[in-house]
Amino acid sequence: MRTAVLVEPMEFELQDRGRPTLGPDEVLVAIRDVGICGSDVHYYEHGRIGDYVVEDPLVLGHESAGDVVEVGDDVTGLEAGDRVALEPGVPCRRCAHCKRGEYHLCESVEFMATPPHDGAFAEYVAWPADFAYKLPETVSTVEGALCEPLSVGIHAARRGDVGTGDTVLVTGAGPIGLMVAEAARAAGATDVIITDIVPEKLEFARARGVDRAINVAGTDLETAVDEYTDGVGADVVVEASGAEPSIRSTLDGVCRGGTVVLVGLSDEAEVPFDVLEVIDNEIDVHGSFRYANTYSAAIDLLADGVVDVEGMVDFRSSLENVDDAFGRAMEPTVIKGIISFDDD
Numbered sequence: 001m002r003t004a005v006l007v008e009p010m011e012f013e014l015q016d017r018g019r020p021t022l023g024p025d026e027v028l029v030a031i032r033d034v035g036i037c038g039s040d041v042h043y044y045e046h047g048r049i050g051d052y053v054v055e056d057p058l059v060l061g062h063e064s065a066g067d068v069v070e071v072g073d074d075v076t077g078l079e080a081g082d083r084v085a086l087e088p089g090v091p092c093r094r095c096a097h098c099k100r101g102e103y104h105l106c107e108s109v110e111f112m113a114t115p116p117h118d119g120a121f122a123e124y125v126a127w128p129a130d131f132a133y134k135l136p137e138t139v140s141t142v143e144g145a146l147c148e149p150l151s152v153g154i155h156a157a158r159r160g161d162v163g164t165g166d167t168v169l170v171t172g173a174g175p176i177g178l179m180v181a182e183a184a185r186a187a188g189a190t191d192v193i194i195t196d197i198v199p200e201k202l203e204f205a206r207a208r209g210v211d212r213a214i215n216v217a218g219t220d221l222e223t224a225v226d227e228y229t230d231g232v233g234a235d236v237v238v239e240a241s242g243a244e245p246s247i248r249s250t251l252d253g254v255c256r257g258g259t260v261v262l263v264g265l266s267d268e269a270e271v272p273f274d275v276l277e278v279i280d281n282e283i284d285v286h287g288s289f290r291y292a293n294t295y296s297a298a299i300d301l302l303a304d305g306v307v308d309v310e311g312m313v314d315f316r317s318s319l320e321n322v323d324d325a326f327g328r329a330m331e332p333t334v335i336k337g338i339i340s341f342d343d344d
């Protein structure tokens with residue numbers, strides 16, 4: 001099977017590998033669409049993300065969907081011909097976190113395209129059937145693949161307890177910020193404000209219907225949010241840029257008694273944060289890491305037309321053109337590229 005393998009930073013090699021063997025609880029999936037995520041680009045450019053280092057050749061891609069072509073002996077509920085979205089993190093299912101339903105916090109989770117675990121830039125993937133979600137007729141495999149970043153957005157909105165009538169400030173209008181905006185709206189937020197420093201990103205977010213898009217390169221965040229909220233501030237701020245100034249500024253945008261959710265991963269582990277302001281204003285600060293129990297919700301939202309993820313796709317590329325695709329994905333105005341096996 002055709003597989004794109006990252007062999008060195010900035011270098012993919014197309015390899016012909018044997019099809020994976022199928023375990024009794026697994027499905028064999030012919031991959032159709034895989035989203036290119038910022039973390040794939042980071043591994044491509046730098047060969048590492050923090051402590052995760054690409055030491056051996058790695059298959060990237062963790063936002064994937066495709067066709068079931070074979071099911072293991074013990075699989076029920078899925079059959080050949082079903083289209084599925086693959087949830088990329090498979091936990092141990094036995095530890096305290098798994099038992100509590102917080103399986104994304106499982107210390108033994110094996111996450112696609114995170115060293116040493118291969119991802120989905122491959123013609124076939126064998127995957128545990130309970131982490132393969134059947135797509136209804138109306139949901140495309142591109143949408144199925146993008147259930148992954150949408151799940152990051154849904155989990156962040158849940159962590160912020162976003163509810164009906166809330167004003168939500170999302171900092172960073174990349175794919176994750178846009179997914180958070182979609183999820184917040186779906187959770188009942190009536191006002192969504194977004195920030196960025198790239199005018200095209202803000203224009204894109206505006207065209208998708210955010211209520212206010214603020215270029216924080218030239219506008220003071222606190223003043224702009226105060227203007228919009230009559231001096232109250234946002235009920236929930238979700239930080240989705242990972243930029244240090246943006247992380248610090250979350251406290252300028254949140255209302256007293258509000259919630260800050262940190263999703264964006266800063267290059268620095270330590271970022272100065274005004275803890276007195278946190279205490280004085282009773283701000284709840286939550287981390288948000290990946291997601292758990294979100295795929296069914298993501299698929300329902302897509303099937304009902306409540307969220308739009310396909311509109312974020314800038315281009316589709318074949319596996320053979322993976323180097324070009326990553327070059328394009330690195331352009332600052334690009335939101336989402338897809339490696340599509342249908343194009344072959």
Ligand SMILES: NC(=O)c1ccc[n+]([C@@H]2O[C@H](COP(=O)([O-])OP(=O)(O)OC[C@H]3O[C@@H](n4cnc5c(N)ncnc54)[C@H](O)[C@@H]3O)[C@@H](O)[C@H]2O)c1
Binds near residue numbers: 039289
């Ligand atoms: N916690 C998690 O589970 C999780 C999951 C996926 C991604 N992430 C992280 O979320 C962040 C966003 O991911 P992405 O794929 O959208 O990244 P991205 O780089 O495509 O988007 C980030 C956006 O933030 C903007 N930005 C930069 N500086 C800014 C500033 N000072 N204020 C406002 N916006 C600013 C950029 O212009 C860009 O549009 C990254 O740090 C990523 O690593 C976290």
Ligand SMILES: C[C@@H](O)[C@H](N)C(=O)O
Binds near residue numbers: 037039114152
């Ligand atoms: C959650 C996922 O999208 C992220 N890129 C990660 O590797 O954790």
